[in-house]
Each structure stands twice: as C-alpha cells, then as structure tokens.
Amino acid sequence: NLMRDMLLGHEILQMDETTVQVLKEPDKPPTSKSYMWVQRGGPPGRPVILFDYDPSRSQAVPERLLEGYRGYLQCDGYGGYAAVGRREGVLLVGCWAHVRRKFDEAIKAQGKKARAGRATQGLTYIRKLYRIEKLAEGASPEERYRMRQEQAVPVLNKMRVWLDKSLPEVPPRSATGRALNYLAGEWQKLVRYVEDGRLAIDNNATERTIRPFVIGRNNWLFSDTTRGAEASARLYSLISTAR
Numbered sequence: 001n002l003m004r005d006m007l008l009g010h011e012i013l014q015m016d017e018t019t020v021q022v023l024k025e026p027d028k029p030p031t032s033k034s035y036m037w038v039q040r041g042g043p044p045g046r047p048v049i050l051f052d053y054d055p056s057r058s059q060a061v062p063e064r065l066l067e068g069y070r071g072y073l074q075c076d077g078y079g080g081y082a083a084v085g086r087r088e089g090v091l092l093v094g095c096w097a098h099v100r101r102k103f104d105e106a107i108k109a110q111g112k113k114a115r116a117g118r119a120t121q122g123l124t125y126i127r128k129l130y131r132i133e134k135l136a137e138g139a140s141p142e143e144r145y146r147m148r149q150e151q152a153v154p155v156l157n158k159m160r161v162w163l164d165k166s167l168p169e170v171p172p173r174s175a176t177g178r179a180l181n182y183l184a185g186e187w188q189k190l191v192r193y194v195e196d197g198r199l200a201i202d203n204n205a206t207e208r209t210i211r212p213f214v215i216g217r218n219n220w221l222f223s224d225t226t227r228g229a230e231a232s233a234r235l236y237s238l239i240s241t242a243r
Contacts, residue, residue, distance in 0.1 A: 003241065007048040011071030012198055013041035014206040015062060015081065018214060021222040022229050025055050036213060036233060037061055040206045044198070049209050049240040051233040053226070059083040066090075072196070074203050077186050094189035097202035100126045102179035109175035118166050119176045122183070125159040133201050141197030148194040156191055163187075209240055 007013065017037045023030040034055040042048035054061045059080040066073070070089035075081045076098045085092035103126065106119035132151045136144045163184060170177045183190070193199040213236055223229040 003042075003048050003050060003237065006043070007039060007041045007050060008066070008069045010042050012074070013039060013066070013069065013071060014074040014200070014203050015039050015066075016075065016203060016206045016210060017057065017078075018210050018217075020053065020217065020229060020232075022053075022055070022224075022226055023222055024225045026226075028055060033057075034229065035061070036210075036229075036236075037065060038206055038210050038213075039065060040209055047205075047241070049237060051213070051236040051240070053229040053233045055226075072192075072199060074200065074206075076203060077182060077189075091192060092189045093192045093199055094186045095203040096126060096129060096190060096193075097204050097207075099179070099183050099186065099190065100130075102182050103176075106175035106179045117176070118170060119179060121162065122159075122176075122179060125155060125162070128155050129201065139197075143197070145194075145197030148197070152194050156194070160187070212236075212240070 015038065017035050019033045020036045021031070022028075022034045025032065025034060028034070034053065035057050037052045037054060039050045039052070040047050052061075052065055057080060059082065062081055062084050066084050069084075072091050072093050073081065073084060074093040074095065076095050081092065084090055100123065103119050103122040107123065110117075110119070129152055132147060132155075135151075136147045139147065163180065167180055167184060170180055172178070172181055193201050223232060
C-alpha cells in the first residue's frame with residue numbers, strides 16, 4: 001500500500017500486462033488466461049514497480065489500480081486503458097516500440113524479395129526518432145525537451161504528411177496497411193512524448209520489468225490458486241522495486 005501511494009503520487013506512470021494461468025480460479029476453467037498487470041513509476045531514478053493479479057483484462061482493472069491518479073500514463077494501444085485516459089488530469093502516452101514492431105512485421109511479411117516501400121520508409125522515420133533519443137541519453141529533462149523540439153518534431157511533421165498520403169493508397173488489411181492504421185490511430189498519444197523531457201519514447205522499461213516474470217512462468221507454468229498468484233505479485237513487486 002505504501003508503494004502504491006508513492007507510485008500514484010508522481011506524474012509519470014507506465015503500465016502493461018501479461019498472461020498467467022491459475023488452475024483454481026473461481027468460475028473459470030483451468031486452461032483459461034488470467035492477467036498480471038504491471039505498473040512502473042514513482043520518484044525519478046527510484047522507480048516503484050507493482051505487479052497486480054486479476055482474472056480479467058477489462059478496462060475496469062486499470063480503472064481500479066489507478067484510482068485517483070493524475071499525470072501521464074504510458075501504455076500500448078490496448079483499448080482497456082482508454083477509460084483511464086478519459087479521466088480529467090490523465091494524459092495517455094503511446095509506445096513507439098510497438099509501432100516499430102508492426103513495420104518490422106510488415107517488412108518480414110513481404111519475404112526475402114521485398115523491395116523498399118512504405119514499410120521501410122516508416123521504419124526509417126522511427127529509426128531517426130530513436131537516434132535522437134540515443135543522443136539525448138544522460139541529458140537533463142530540460143535539455144532532452146529542447147533536443148526533441150529541435151530535432152524530433154521536424155521528423156514527426158514529415159512523417160505525418162507521409163502517413164496521410166500513404167493511408168488511402170495502401171490496402172488496410174495488408175501488413176503495411178495494418179501498421180499504417182495503427183500509427184494513425186495512436187498518433188496523438190505517440191507524439192506526446194516530445195511535450196515533456198521526463199517522458200520516454202516507449203514503454204520498454206516496463207516490458208523489461210515483466211521479462212523475469214515471463215521467464216519464470218515458462219518454468220513454473222501456472223499458479224495453483226488465486227492466493228498463490230496474489231502472493232507472486234507481491235513478491236515480484238518487492239524484488240523488482242528493490243532491484
């Protein structure tokens with residue numbers, strides 16, 4: 001509870017979720033999926049990391065976990081976070097790593113004989129944005145904000161013009177079309193990171209936090225009961241925060 005107070009008391013929070021199997025979940029078959037929700041935030045340089053178990057992936061879960069929170073919430077494009085984003089005082093921030101993966105998938109879908117096209121161009125824009133972040137490593141939030149305004153904003157402006165031109169020309173059900181439509185749907189959240197030098201370009205820090213849990217899950221496979229899953233959540237929270 002003290003960790004949650006500290007987490008919700010700061011203005012930047014990241015969130016993601018992953019699956020977990022619980023054999024004795026009331027009113028659910030043993031083979032069904034439940035979820036471990038992960039929140040990362042708190043004091044700069046001393047993040048609080050909280051794992052929370054819930055049998056559901058519905059929007060009611062982040063609404064409950066983030067009750068009273070005001071600030072930036074960085075997450076992927078999953079619609080379950082939308083309700084929190086509609087609250088007064090909450091601003092959703094997108095994840096460029098998810099966009100990059102979709103353009104990567106589009107290039108791979110074209111096979112070995114793929115020619116440089118819109119998927120390649122989209123990836124080129126994204127790589128430029130990440131190069132700017134690389135140059136800004138170690139900079140203060142104020143300096144990072146200045147660099148993004150001077151260097152990233154012009155790239156984003158060009159990318160938006162390219163996106164608007166490309167959308168009507170690419171079949172929406174193709175791999176490239178899906179990548180373009182995801183980018184368009186998330187655009188307002190994706191460009192928000194340039195507004196504040198404290199924000200990250202992606203949600204990778206939270207995904208790295210989840211990775212030890214995923215590796216463990218590959219070995220222990222499931223929790224027997226909900227009490228066991230909740231105990232795991234508390235232990236992973238303490239150890240991850242201590243690390």
